[in-house]
Amino acid sequence: MQKIAIIGAGAIGGLVGARLALAGEDVTFFVRGANLEAIRANGIELIDAEGVSHSTKQVQASDDYAGQAGQFDMVILAMKAHQVEAVAAKAAALLSPTGVIVPMQNGIPYWYFHKHGGALAGTVVRSADPSGTVLANLPSDRVIGCVVYPASELVRPGVIQHIEGERFPVGELDGTTSERVQAVSNALARGGFKAPVLDDIRAEIWLKLWGNLTFNPISCLTQSTLVDICQYGPSRELAAAMMTEAQAVATKLGITFRVSLEKRIAGAEKVGKHKTSMLQDVEAGRAPEIDALVGSVVELARLTETPTPHIDTVYALVKLLEKTMGEEKARLSLQPLT
Incomplete structure (x- = not known):
């Protein structure tokens, strides 16, 4: 058993x-507000993909980081990339002397160039860590890389609906198979997840990002689902152009994709009428996760001197949408005509 x-x-x-x-x-959630109250009162409830409810009160919920400093074998960062900076110092304090950090964010992570090798080794990804605060508090040496594939939804405070997916591949940043990465893999496996230890976690990050950097902003800008984008010729062509540009960037960084571009698009199409997380965010008036998913690829394109005109254009548009929503304190969603 690990203290998580x-x-x-x-x-x-x-x-x-x-x-x-x-x-x-042994799980402790560090949360605030309604989630904190709900988990303290009732524990956590999980509705599985078959609709069956599973509940447990064998969890703790806290907002007191200082009171539990130095106690945890594993600290999982389960928020969006742009939210990590605000908790970085508090998260670091929770780690035991041999504890590890498991970031579960989409996009290019702040630690990407740690132990990367080559001319860009040690470069800080500013799209993921603009001020350097995250790296300063959460050293890359303590990180186990992780890629998140499952889809789920917070139904209400303390209640989670699992939609589909079981995979959480993990890996050391230098590609070795250590005792600590195996311990993370084993813990996730005990939870029923598929968590293989990979020798190139960056290639898996790019495979997931390949779709996110493309379909999320297009979905957000057009208020369309995955199948809509893939089955409409012009938007499918735009997605393919963006993915081709991203692949060129990744290739210069030594990445090989294990599936073809067309297969990746076909996989998105099969998901059907699914709203991407970025579309859900703008509909709810939340800040969309743009820089980690799209801005980071633009940043890496500049570092590798790779032209990315389609990605640059979409990035500019979705950033303007974010700015406008923030200034107007508004959300964006299609409303039926009455």
Whole structure:
């Protein structure tokens, strides 16, 4: 059994924490507001993909980081990339002397160039860590890389609906198979997840990002689902152009994609009428996750001197949408005509 801290109990944090707790792990959620009250009162409830409810009160919920400093073998960061900076110092304080950090964000991570090798080794990804605060508090040497594939939803405070997916591939940043990465893999496996230890976690990050950097902003800008984008010729062509540019960037960084571009688009099409997380964010009036998913690729394109005109254009548009929403304190969603 490991002592595990999960910062955030939203869709992914709640799913992981619930599964781990149900498997007998010692889980503490670090949360605020309604989620804190709900988990303290009732524990965590997980509705599985078949609609069956599983509940456990064998979890703790806290907002007192200082009171539990130095206690955790694993600290899982289960929030969006642009939210990590605000909790970085608090998260670091939770780590035991041999504890590890498991970031569960989409996009290019702040640690990407740590132990990367080559001319860009040690470069800070400013799109993921603009001020350097995250790296200063959460050293890359303590990080186990992780890629998040499951889809889930926070139904209400303390209640998570698992939609589909089981994979959380993990890996050391230098590609080795260490005792600590195996311990993370084993814990996730006990929770019922598929968590293979990979020797190139960056290639898996790019495979996930390949779709996110493309479909998320297009979906957000057009208020369209994955199948809509893939089955409308011009938007499918735009997606393919963006993915081709991203692949050129990744190739210069030594990445090989294990699936073809067309297969990746076909996979998105099969998901059907699914609203991407970025579309859900703008509909709810939340800040969309743009820089980690799109801005980071633009940044890496400049570092590798790779032209990315389609990605640059879409990035400019979605950043303007974010700015306008923020200034107007508004959300964006299609409303039926009455």
